[in-house]
Amino acid sequence: MTRLTRRLVVACAAATALAALGAPAALAADHTQRLDIGAELVRQQAGGKPWIVNLSIGAELGMSDGSVPAPISHMRFSFTRGAKVHPDAFATCAKQVLDEHHPSQCPSTSVLGTGTAVVNALETVIPATLKVFNGPATKSGRKLFIYANALGTVTVLLEGTLKKSTGRYGWVLDVPVEKIQIVGDQYASITGFSVSVGGIGRKGVPFIEAPTSCAKPGWPFLGEFDYSDGSSGSSSAIINCLLKATNND
Numbered sequence: 001m002t003r004l005t006r007r008l009v010v011a012c013a014a015a016t017a018l019a020a021l022g023a024p025a026a027l028a029a030d031h032t033q034r035l036d037i038g039a040e041l042v043r044q045q046a047g048g049k050p051w052i053v054n055l056s057i058g059a060e061l062g063m064s065d066g067s068v069p070a071p072i073s074h075m076r077f078s079f080t081r082g083a084k085v086h087p088d089a090f091a092t093c094a095k096q097v098l099d100e101h102h103p104s105q106c107p108s109t110s111v112l113g114t115g116t117a118v119v120n121a122l123e124t125v126i127p128a129t130l131k132v133f134n135g136p137a138t139k140s141g142r143k144l145f146i147y148a149n150a151l152g153t154v155t156v157l158l159e160g161t162l163k164k165s166t167g168r169y170g171w172v173l174d175v176p177v178e179k180i181q182i183v184g185d186q187y188a189s190i191t192g193f194s195v196s197v198g199g200i201g202r203k204g205v206p207f208i209e210a211p212t213s214c215a216k217p218g219w220p221f222l223g224e225f226d227y228s229d230g231s232s233g234s235s236s237a238i239i240n241c242l243l244k245a246t247n248n249d
Helices: 003-022 095-100
Strands: 031-043 052-063 072-080 111-121 124-138 141-150 154-164 169-176 181-183 189-197 218-227 232-240
Touching: 031 218, 031 232, 052 072, 052 218, 095 141, 095 154, 111 141, 124 154, 124 189, 141 169, 169 218
Parallel strands: none
Antiparallel strands: 031 052, 052 189, 072 169, 072 218, 111 124, 111 189, 124 141, 141 154, 154 169, 218 232
């Protein structure tokens, strides 16, 4: 190598290093989350009594750059104040039964809802079915069990606690989520779910009754999500006080 060639190589290397030092760092991707809430009218009771409704709860989870999000470690859902829930009107199922046996061993009247979820594992999208069961009352609140099944043989059981809240919200559902290990240090990530909860229990008592009043702009809901990478995010939604009809013309 000639002296001139060596100088060119050194100059190019130095220029590349300086450019790298001066270049702005690539922006890290952020978690994204969108809460989806809906209410289905089951029956409008006479005499000014609250409407009986089923509540639809869902979320879409992702990353700002389109990559797969880190696994969820905790979820909290806050529901508008004024609503009433009546879990005592339904049968209960024990966690041990779901852990050691099968949902079919639970009383059919302990099922509060069903739904679906989408999980990403090893860059493969896997659909799952969900069932929500009424659990026992405890000092910390009412236990709700979410039983997930994927591919017919993979099952995951989540234990949530439904308890009264204060302030803008009347209820909060707190759901810790254990990491689902696939292989080695690879874990499954929940990227979306939707579940409808409600129903009619003993003596015609519903699980959910809607608030009898609505302060504008509407009934508020909040979803909060913690991730295994230490980050967190939230998403809020409102069911509008003014329920408009859809024009079919």
